[in-house]
Amino acid sequence: MKKIMNDADNVIEEMMEGFVSAHERYYEKHPDVNGVILKDRRKDKVALVIGGGSGHEPLFSGFVGKGLADAAACGNIFASPDPNTIYETACAVDEGKGVLFLYGNYAGDNMNFDMGEEFLNDDDIPTAHVRIWDDVASAPKERIEDRRGIAGDLFVLKVAGAACDAGLSLEEATVVTEKARDNTTSIGIATQPGQLPGLDKPIFELGEDEMEYGMGIHGEPGIERTKMRPADELTEILYKNLMEESDVSAGDEICVLVNSLGSTTLLELSIVYRRLKGLLDADGIKVYDADLNRYCTSQEMGGFSISFLKLDDELKKYYDAPCYCPYYAKEGK
Amino acid sequence: MLEVITTENARDMLGYIADKVIQQKPLLTEVDSAIGDGDHGIGMAGGMQKAKDKLMKQEGFDSVYKVFETAGKAMLMSMGGASGVIFGSLYLAGAKGMEIKSELTASDLAQMERKSLEAIKERGKAQPGDKTMVDALEPAVIAMENTCGEGLLEMLKAAEKAAEQGVEDSKQYVAKFGRAKSLMERAIGYQDAGATSVWLIFQGMREYVETH
Numbered sequence: 001m002k003k004i005m006n007d008a009d010n011v012i013e014e015m016m017e018g019f020v021s022a023h024e025r026y027y028e029k030h031p032d033v034n035g036v037i038l039k040d041r042r043k044d045k046v047a048l049v050i051g052g053g054s055g056h057e058p059l060f061s062g063f064v065g066k067g068l069a070d071a072a073a074c075g076n077i078f079a080s081p082d083p084n085t086i087y088e089t090a091c092a093v094d095e096g097k098g099v100l101f102l103y104g105n106y107a108g109d110n111m112n113f114d115m116g117e118e119f120l121n122d123d124d125i126p127t128a129h130v131r132i133w134d135d136v137a138s139a140p141k142e143r144i145e146d147r148r149g150i151a152g153d154l155f156v157l158k159v160a161g162a163a164c165d166a167g168l169s170l171e172e173a174t175v176v177t178e179k180a181r182d183n184t185t186s187i188g189i190a191t192q193p194g195q196l197p198g199l200d201k202p203i204f205e206l207g208e209d210e211m212e213y214g215m216g217i218h219g220e221p222g223i224e225r226t227k228m229r230p231a232d233e234l235t236e237i238l239y240k241n242l243m244e245e246s247d248v249s250a251g252d253e254i255c256v257l258v259n260s261l262g263s264t265t266l267l268e269l270s271i272v273y274r275r276l277k278g279l280l281d282a283d284g285i286k287v288y289d290a291d292l293n294r295y296c297t298s299q300e301m302g303g304f305s306i307s308f309l310k311l312d313d314e315l316k317k318y319y320d321a322p323c324y325c326p327y328y329a330k331e332g333k
Numbered sequence: 334m335l336e337v338i339t340t341e342n343a344r345d346m347l348g349y350i351a352d353k354v355i356q357q358k359p360l361l362t363e364v365d366s367a368i369g370d371g372d373h374g375i376g377m378a379g380g381m382q383k384a385k386d387k388l389m390k391q392e393g394f395d396s397v398y399k400v401f402e403t404a405g406k407a408m409l410m411s412m413g414g415a416s417g418v419i420f421g422s423l424y425l426a427g428a429k430g431m432e433i434k435s436e437l438t439a440s441d442l443a444q445m446e447r448k449s450l451e452a453i454k455e456r457g458k459a460q461p462g463d464k465t466m467v468d469a470l471e472p473a474v475i476a477m478e479n480t481c482g483e484g485l486l487e488m489l490k491a492a493e494k495a496a497e498q499g500v501e502d503s504k505q506y507v508a509k510f511g512r513a514k515s516l517m518e519r520a521i522g523y524q525d526a527g528a529t530s531v532w533l534i535f536q537g538m539r540e541y542v543e544t545h
Contacts, residue, residue, distance in 0.1 A: 053414070077372065079414030084409075084410040108415035218370045218512055
């Protein structure tokens with residue numbers, strides 16, 4: 001697979017350099033570690049720090065912004081940042097109100113962020129974390145803590161950013177963020193693999209005419225591999241699966257994200273959304289806001305995911321708060 | 334053949350192990366690609382290089398434990414991923430907070446590895462049979478405890494053999510952690526990449542002690 005890169009050993013360093021430089025109006029890089037820091041931060045609030053492995057851009061680094069995250073701790077490709085990167089990045093944005101960490105629920109992230117928090121606690125900086133586990137295909141509901149975090153990250157991040165921006169305490173912001181996490185569910189399909197810089201082979205193999213339901217964003221095997229189907233048909237299957245796992249029912253208001261994993265186009269996402277909207281209308285579920293975009297990617301992986309955020313008055317208030325970063329913005333309402 | 338490990342030996346030995354793991358990067362990548370996401374080789378090679386760089390830059394260690402601690406910290410603070418915490422702890426956790434010792438006996442080494450094993454199990458919540466590096470580390474530590482009275486080389490031979498058997502045993506397990514977990518029984522038949530790294534590390538220790 002062709003990739004625009006130089007030496008594979010330098011991809012993260014070169015990516016960080018270019019990325020932060022392009023957005024230098026908003027961002028600066030931590031001098032010592034791979035942390036993306038928001039320059040013009042609101043003071044006197046809980047610091048929101050996100051992070052995870054690189055390779056999923058624009059997540060996580062591209063969601064540092066006003067009303068969003070104050071900083072992102074970035075790891076190597078598909079690998080959690082180390083505890084020192086997490087610690088240093090958080091120290092750089094701590095305003096004395098504590099640090100809320102938000103990241104996907106993966107073994108590596110959990111261990112490294114736990115250690116980073118321990119280092120901060122040793123310095124008497126209070127911390128909390130919310131692990132995102134929106135992927136309903138990754139484990140049954142009884143083992144929800146085994147579920148992985150995918151594109152639903154966006155909704156949790158939006159609400160968390162607004163909650164911190166509103167001046168909530170660390171405890172209060174954590175409770176709101178947990179609610180957003182608990183109300184977010186996602187499911188996806190994969191149509192083709194992506195490839196990591198520096199590896200010879202794609203991260204998984206999938207036949208030219210095949211697709212896989214529920215595959216994870218690192219190529220974690222999904223539920224079922226089938227022949228490729230028309231957009232309407234596979235949207236119906238994903239919708240059915242998602243409705244079985246989420247608490248969404250007639251009369252509810254939801255936000256919808258149809259997220260491309262990399263190479264799937266806006267044209268395709270639109271065709272998916274067209275059918276999805278028909279299904280939601282038929283079930284009496286109101287779409288409060290919808291987004292078709294490429295937020296949580298896996299290099300050039302093909303496929304998409306559908307995420308729902310079930311709203312209530314509190315979540316709606318935070319969802320409607322204004323935010324801005326180079327890859328995501330809401331004007332506020 | 335070494336009877337004890339001095340600070341200078343430890344620094345040299347960990348450098349030797351680093352070179353070995355870096356050399357075996359393609360093997361670790363291949364093993365991890367079968368059921369993981371293929372980045373274990375890259376991560377381990379990167380971490381080992383950082384550990385070696387740090388050790389080579391520093392001289393005049395007063396304690397062997399400090400050598401292990403320095404290497405472990407360099408890995409922990411640079412690698413990231415689950416393997417950064419786990420393999421950083423392999424060197425760091427057993428050595429941290431220990432009294433100053435200018436040489437380690439077989440029994441000291443066995444005790445250090447036991448302490449690391451317990452810290453890793455606590456941190457990663459993994460037990461033997463979960464298809465993780467613990468599958469190789471726990472039998473290796475038990476073998477060390479059982480044979481430390483027979484001398485350094487004999488103990489490391491036993492540890493290497495037990496770790497190798499642990500790698501073999503890991504093939505039959507279903508993964509409880511990481512990306513291989515989603516494979517369920519489809520992961521059976523494949524060895525764990527972390528266990529493979531543990532085996533390489535003990536093999537490196539044995540080779541170094543045997544030839545110095």
